[in-house]
Amino acid sequence: AQKVTQAQTEISVVEKEDVTLDCVYETRDTTYYLFWYKQPPSGELVFLIRRNSFDEQNEISGRYSWNFQKSTSSFNFTITASQVVDSAVYFCALSDDSGGGADGLTFGKGTHLIIQP
Amino acid sequence: IAGITQAPTSQILAAGRRMTLRCTQDMRHNAMYWYRQDLGLGLRLIHYSNTAGTTGKGEVPDGYSVSRANTDDFPLTLASAVPSQTSVYFCATKEGLLNNEQFFGPGTRLTVL
Numbered sequence: 539a540q541k542v543t544q545a546q547t548e549i550s551v552v553e554k555e556d557v558t559l560d561c562v563y564e565t566r567d568t569t570y571y572l573f574w575y576k577q578p579p580s581g582e583l584v585f586l587i588r589r590n591s592f593d594e595q596n597e598i599s600g601r602y603s604w605n606f607q608k609s610t611s612s613f614n615f616t617i618t619a620s621q622v623v624d625s626a627v628y629f630c631a632l633s634d635d636s637g638g639g640a641d642g643l644t645f646g647k648g649t650h651l652i653i654q655p
Numbered sequence: 656i657a658g659i660t661q662a663p664t665s666q667i668l669a670a671g672r673r674m675t676l677r678c679t680q681d682m683r684h685n686a687m688y689w690y691r692q693d694l695g696l697g698l699r700l701i702h703y704s705n706t707a708g709t710t711g712k713g714e715v716p717d718g719y720s721v722s723r724a725n726t727d728d729f730p731l732t733l734a735s736a737v738p739s740q741t742s743v744y745f746c747a748t749k750e751g752l753l754n755n756e757q758f759f760g761p762g763t764r765l766t767v768l
Contacts, residue, residue, distance in 0.1 A: 582759065585757070631698075642688050642690075643698075647695060647696060647697040
């Protein structure tokens with residue numbers, strides 16, 4: 539069975555600090571996909587990144603970066619020089635290859651990130 | 656272009672009442688999903704549909720039913736609402752059956768008293 543663990547329920551940092559959100563996953567499949575979504579206070583869910591299990595290259599997008607390590611089953615998300623607008627709940631999610639991926643995402647419980655000015 | 660619309664935005668419902676949450680997309684995506692979001696639990700899949708005419712059960716399907724008569728609409732029905740169904744409900748779509756990202760609607764906040 540799939541499982542996604544986000545052990546950090548809430549993180550509070552001061553603006554401009556770097557912060558890393560942890561995500562650990564479990565799956566029996568060799569082919570799977572990992573996602574991060576952002577949920578700002580307004581409530582919508584915003585897609586941030588998708589990574590497949592065969593691509594372990596780290597990715598950087600502006601102040602955001604993702605570190606995928608299959609050896610530790612982790613897909614961590616780092617925000618560099620955090621800003622108040624980064625305050626949100628962040629969800630890590632997993633989808634495996636069974637059924638062509640049409641059976642939905644397994645989400646972690648989310649990390650509430652608070653950036654204090 | 657609206658993307659995904661959900662209705663109503665919010666609703667207060669008496670226990671035992673029947674309720675249908677509506678979800679409509681204009682992106683012609685094959686796959687559609689219903690999730691519920693509860694504090695401390697993240698999002699959990701209720702039902703999904705790979706394509707029009709087919710549906711499947713997710714992690715928490717009890718008390719809910721869905722139908723997929725066409726590509727654009729995927730209503731979620733609570734036949735007899737109970738307080739434990741108080742939640743925020745999100746509809747999502749995905750293009751194709753590959754592991755592409757899912758796009759989410761704005762959500763419906765449902766309170767069952």
